[in-house]
Structures are given as C-alpha cells and as structure tokens.
Amino acid sequence: MPTVKVVKRDLERLVNISLSDRTVEEKFPMMGVEVERIFEEVKDGRKEKVIQFSVNPNRPDYLSVEGLARGFRGFIGIEVGMPRYQIYPSDVEVFVERVSSRPYCAFAIVKNLNIDSYLLESLIDLQEKLHWTIGRDRRKVAIGIHDLDKITPPFYYKEVSGDELKFEPLGWDREMTPKEILEKHEKGIKYRHLVPEDRYPIILDRDGNVLSMPPIINGNLTKVTTETRNLLIDVTGTEIHSVESTLNIILCALADRGGNIHSVKLNIKKEGGEYYSKVYPDLTPQTYEVSVDLVNERLGLNLNPGEIINTLRKGRMEGEYNYNRNSITVQVPPYRVDILQEVDLIEEIAINYGYDRFTGTLPEVFTVGEKHPLEKKLEYVRSIMIGHGFYEVVNLTLSNEEVLFKRMDMEVDKKEYVEVLKPASIEHRVVRTWILPLLLETLYINKVNELPQKIFEVGDVVVVDEEGNCRNITKLAFVITHPSTNFNEVKSYGESVMRELNIEYKLENYNHPSFIPGRCVKIVDLGDNKIIGYFGEINPQVILNFQLEYPVVGFEMEIR
Known part of the structure; x- marks a missing residue:
C-alpha cells in the first residue's frame, strides 16, 4: 500500500x-x-x-x-458534514487542440496560498503519489503544478514535433528540444514509452513559454517555490474521469490550506475545426441512495435513520432521509472518488460507527476445524522439495507485464490475464498467471550468493479461461541454476515429485517461447489427458533478460 x-x-x-x-x-x-x-x-x-x-x-x-x-x-467529531469549496470565476482560457496520445485535460487556478516548506513538500509528495495510484505511473494521468505569476494566459495544449521548440526542463540549466529530453533527461528516458515518437504533447503560454511536456517533465520557468503564491494546475491523461478526479483531490487539499479556487475555461477544438467550451473545476457533490434496511442487515446493527446520517456526517458527507422509501439520499464530496455504489456507503457507515463498537457472537453449532485436503497435499509437496535440497521462497501474487511476459519472451493478449484496477504501485498491477518468472527474479536478487541455487514455490496463480472466467490454480514451480545444470537434472527432480504424488503421466515435446526449442516437454495427466505442467532448459535470451549468468532449468506443474 x-x-x-x-x-x-x-x-x-x-x-x-x-x-x-x-x-x-x-x-x-x-x-x-x-x-x-x-x-x-x-x-x-x-x-x-x-x-x-x-x-x-x-x-x-x-x-x-x-x-x-x-x-x-x-x-473524531471536530468538524462534521461535507466541506464546501467555493469556486471564483476567472478570465483565464486554455485552447485545447487534438492530442492523440493524451486527449483529455483539465485546468484550474489556486490563489493566495502561503506556501511554506510543509505545504511544498506535501504538494510534491501528493503529486507523485497520485501519479503512481490513479495515474498508473503517469500512463493514465499526469499532473503539472506551475507558478502562475511567471506565465501569461491564454494557454495552449497541443502537439509539436521533436525539434519544433526548446525549453529548459525541470532540474536542468540548459534548453532542450522534446526529442533531446526523451534521449538525455532522466525523466524523458523513464517515460518516453508514454508518448509517440513523432508528436509530443506540450502546454504553452501566450508568449510561447513552455509550462509542461506531459507526461514527461515540467519546465524550469514555472517551478514552484516557497515564494509562489498563485498556482496553475494542469492534469492530462487518457481517461476523463481519472483526470477530473485527480484535479479535484489536489484542489480540495490546497483549499484546506487556505487557497482560493478559480475556474479556467477550456476551448476544445472539434474535428471540424470549431471550438466548444468547458469550465473546470466541477466540484459538484455526487448523489447516491442507501437503504436503511440494507445497512442494518449487512452490519448486523439496528441503527435508525438519524444515527446513520450522523455516521455519514462524520465521514464528511451529508444525508437526507426518504420516509416513503426508508432510504437515505447521500451527498458525497468531490474528492471521494472511491464511492461507487451502495456497499461503499455501508462500509463508510461501519467505519464511522466504530469497528471497536461491534460485538461478536458465538456460533450456534460447535465444530472442529481441520486442514483442507489440498493444504495437506501441499505440505507434503513442500516436504518433498525440501528433502531434495531446495529452499522455499514466497513471492507476491501481484507482479507486472515486464516480469511475467516480456522478460520471458512471451507475447500475451491483455484478455489472458487480470490487471488490478487501482494498484498500490506500478510493479504490482497484474495478478500472476505462472510462477517461474518470479523465481527467475528471485535468482537475480540472489545472484551474488554461491552456486548451485535450488529454489521452489508452492502458490496460487489466476488464469482466464476461454469463456473469460477467472480461475485460481495452485502450482508447484522450481528452478535450478549452476554452470552444468541441464534437462536431465530437472527431469529427475520433476519425475521424483510426480512419483511421490502418484501421478500417472506421459511427457511430450513442447514448444514454449521461454524454453530452448527441443529441450522442453509438457506433462500430460493420463487420468483426464490434460496438460498439467511443463519443464525444461530456460532459453538463454530469457536468462539474459533477468541478468543471470549461468544456465537455468525450470519446472512448473498444477497441483490438484
């Protein structure tokens, strides 16, 4: 988190x-x-x-x-109910042209801020945290925060070529073209995959000064310091709801610091060349309805409408009771982007009622628990592997496309794996579909240790079947690395495990992109004639992708 x-x-x-x-x-x-x-x-x-x-x-x-x-x-009840944020008008305009890679944008102004070191540090940290969470490491949303007094409206959001202009990027003391920034600046190198190779998003002021090159870097000209009093905030991205939500979160935080929010008019160019207008920000509360009966049913309580409304007000919301429907109409502040449906409001009621006030009840039927048969089997598998001299590792079930597929030389359609909607970090946004890549990553982390290295993991993966349904599968995977490891070694350990588990199987040649052709086989369970695993010698290119230096063999099999 x-x-x-x-x-x-x-x-x-x-x-x-x-x-x-x-x-x-x-x-x-x-x-x-x-x-x-x-x-x-x-x-x-x-x-x-x-x-x-x-x-x-x-x-x-x-x-x-x-x-x-x-x-x-x-x-704690110091200030309850929904905060109200006033928006003051301004005559600032932004002319928005078509930007293919990041078509959506939102702007706003915050004035009369007293930016001390606390606020400056908090603002920079909030910007980066939002880049990681809602922004998916700037892929979905990028934020620019500028000293408004150093630039002149109106502003322009458009695309430019790589050599069309020059500006001084944040952290550098010389001017560079957009193309040079992608080749030489640390942020440009890190995020250049987010923009096309020939047309780059740019934000300019009336005099041609560059504010930002989203999602890469801001300009040095508009750098915010403790001397800054008025801010221009831009949010650009690939999804309009995320762009607007991000802007609202930043504005509400700055308003809590005493800043005054001012609107900005966007003149957005249509395909035909005409413009239509849209004004930001929109801090209108969202409205939802929650059933009183459902609240009490889900929480096991007997709260009356007034008590429910009081808990909602502690959560900085407002509620109004509807007698005919026995429900509450709830107004949710604009920064609460996590409220999507009725159950989210019920969770909010539980939090502000107080988890420490819930009382438990003993079950009516006395039962004795025991381990699930599959868990007993997995314990046996672990003992087999430890007996063979392997060390057990435990990896996270969340990883990313780079580790799971790209480094394994695999091309996988997005429909074949599950992606987390709001990941805690960019490295943990995909639910793993197999375990071997994570074991290779573990070998890389431990490459300084002596050889041979023999590690295994027993754990769950999530696969998507042909009908689009997700299924949890429990697997055993192991890898071995040392200068002379080969197919015979992985075969001997793999067959030993299958014999101990009384699996009737046959081995068939298997062409897998992560393994050396001709040195990989699939395991077919003779009980139902289904493929349950594979093993072999890892492809040298995959070994290099993980920056390993010696041959690696790998085994992965479903445990049923």
Whole structure:
C-alpha cells in the first residue's frame, strides 16, 4: 500500500488540536489508515516528529496530510458534514487542440496560498503519489503544478514535433528540444514509452513559454517555490474521469490550506475545426441512495435513520432521509472518488460507527476445524522439495507485464490475464498467471550468493479461461541454476515429485517461447489427458533478460 510521511506539527496545525502519539496510534487505524511508525527526522535544520501512514489505494484523498487531517476532523467529531469549496470565476482560457496520445485535460487556478516548506513538500509528495495510484505511473494521468505569476494566459495544449521548440526542463540549466529530453533527461528516458515518437504533447503560454511536456517533465520557468503564491494546475491523461478526479483531490487539499479556487475555461477544438467550451473545476457533490434496511442487515446493527446520517456526517458527507422509501439520499464530496455504489456507503457507515463498537457472537453449532485436503497435499509437496535440497521462497501474487511476459519472451493478449484496477504501485498491477518468472527474479536478487541455487514455490496463480472466467490454480514451480545444470537434472527432480504424488503421466515435446526449442516437454495427466505442467532448459535470451549468468532449468506443474 502507498505510504505517506507527514510532519506531526503540520498535522496538528491542520487538525487544530494537539495529538499525542497514543491518540495517533489508536484513532487513525479505526478510520482505515494504518500507522506504520512514528520517528524523528531532521527537517530544515531542526528535529521534527514524523508519522508514516499506510493508506489503502482506494482512498487517494488520504495521500496527503491535508486529506488525512480533513478525514480525522470528521472522524473524531471536530468538524462534521461535507466541506464546501467555493469556486471564483476567472478570465483565464486554455485552447485545447487534438492530442492523440493524451486527449483529455483539465485546468484550474489556486490563489493566495502561503506556501511554506510543509505545504511544498506535501504538494510534491501528493503529486507523485497520485501519479503512481490513479495515474498508473503517469500512463493514465499526469499532473503539472506551475507558478502562475511567471506565465501569461491564454494557454495552449497541443502537439509539436521533436525539434519544433526548446525549453529548459525541470532540474536542468540548459534548453532542450522534446526529442533531446526523451534521449538525455532522466525523466524523458523513464517515460518516453508514454508518448509517440513523432508528436509530443506540450502546454504553452501566450508568449510561447513552455509550462509542461506531459507526461514527461515540467519546465524550469514555472517551478514552484516557497515564494509562489498563485498556482496553475494542469492534469492530462487518457481517461476523463481519472483526470477530473485527480484535479479535484489536489484542489480540495490546497483549499484546506487556505487557497482560493478559480475556474479556467477550456476551448476544445472539434474535428471540424470549431471550438466548444468547458469550465473546470466541477466540484459538484455526487448523489447516491442507501437503504436503511440494507445497512442494518449487512452490519448486523439496528441503527435508525438519524444515527446513520450522523455516521455519514462524520465521514464528511451529508444525508437526507426518504420516509416513503426508508432510504437515505447521500451527498458525497468531490474528492471521494472511491464511492461507487451502495456497499461503499455501508462500509463508510461501519467505519464511522466504530469497528471497536461491534460485538461478536458465538456460533450456534460447535465444530472442529481441520486442514483442507489440498493444504495437506501441499505440505507434503513442500516436504518433498525440501528433502531434495531446495529452499522455499514466497513471492507476491501481484507482479507486472515486464516480469511475467516480456522478460520471458512471451507475447500475451491483455484478455489472458487480470490487471488490478487501482494498484498500490506500478510493479504490482497484474495478478500472476505462472510462477517461474518470479523465481527467475528471485535468482537475480540472489545472484551474488554461491552456486548451485535450488529454489521452489508452492502458490496460487489466476488464469482466464476461454469463456473469460477467472480461475485460481495452485502450482508447484522450481528452478535450478549452476554452470552444468541441464534437462536431465530437472527431469529427475520433476519425475521424483510426480512419483511421490502418484501421478500417472506421459511427457511430450513442447514448444514454449521461454524454453530452448527441443529441450522442453509438457506433462500430460493420463487420468483426464490434460496438460498439467511443463519443464525444461530456460532459453538463454530469457536468462539474459533477468541478468543471470549461468544456465537455468525450470519446472512448473498444477497441483490438484
């Protein structure tokens, strides 16, 4: 989960009360935010007490100290109900042309900010956290925050060629073309895969000054410092809801710091050349309805409508009772992008009612638990592998396309695997479909250790069948690496395991892109004539992709 470090002094200032360490450790977990540690850190030459929180990815509004303070004020009853944010008009306009790689954008202005070191650090951290979560490491959303007083409206969002203009990118002291930035700047090298090779998104002001080259880098000209008082915020991306949600989260955080939100008019160019207008931001609350009976049924409580509304107000929402339908109409603030349906509101009611107030009940029937037969079998498999001299490893079930497929020299359609909607990090966004890639990654991490290395893992993977349904499958996988390992070695261990498990099988030649042709076989279960696994010598290119130096053999089989 994403972690957020906040200075305790700053949190207390925003909450407007003094907080003991014990209060922090007891109260924040009750509102769904784990406290990982409280420690001292030197900031600006003085010691500060710092709190490190672990935030659920479904609460991006908690990725800043402002959001945490806002939620905490409601949770403990200091300030309940929905915050109201006023939007002041402005005459600032943005002319938006067609940008094929990032077609959606939203802009807003925040004025009269007192940007001290606390706010500056929080703003930069929030920007990066939103890039990782909602933005999918800038692939879906990219954010630009600029010193408004250094540029002149109107602004222009359009595409340019690689050598059409020059500007000074953030962190550099010389001008570069967009093409040079992708080739030489660290951010350009890291994110160049997000833009086309010939046309680059760019944001300019009236005088041709470059504000940003989304999603790569901002310009040095508009760098925000503690001297900045007025901000222009741009959010660009590939999905309009994510763009608008990201903008709203940032604006509400800055408004909580005393900033005044001002609107920006977008003049968006149609395909025919005409323009239509849209004004940002839109901070209109979302409206949902929740059934009183369903709330009590799901939570095992007997709350009346007034009590339910009070819990919603502690969650910084508003509720109105509908007598005829025995339901509550709920207004949700614009930064709560995690509320999607009725069950999300029920969870919010449970949190603000207080998990510590729920009481347990003993089951009516006395039962004695025992291990599932499959788990007993897996324990036996582990003992077999340990007896053969293997070390067990346990990897996460979440990984990414780079490790699972690209490094394994496999081309896989997106329909063949499950991708996490809101991943905690870009490295953990795909549910693994097989285990071998993660074992090779483990070998890479341990390549400094002596050889031979023999490791195995027993765990679940998720596959998508021909009908599009997802299924959990339990597998055994192992790898061996040393200078003389070969097919015979992996075959001897693999057949030993299958004999111990009383599996009747046959081996057939198998052409797998991750293995050397002619040195890989599939395992066919004679009971139902289905393929249950494969093993062989790993392809040298795959070995190089994982930066390994010696031959590797691998085995993977379904345990049923």
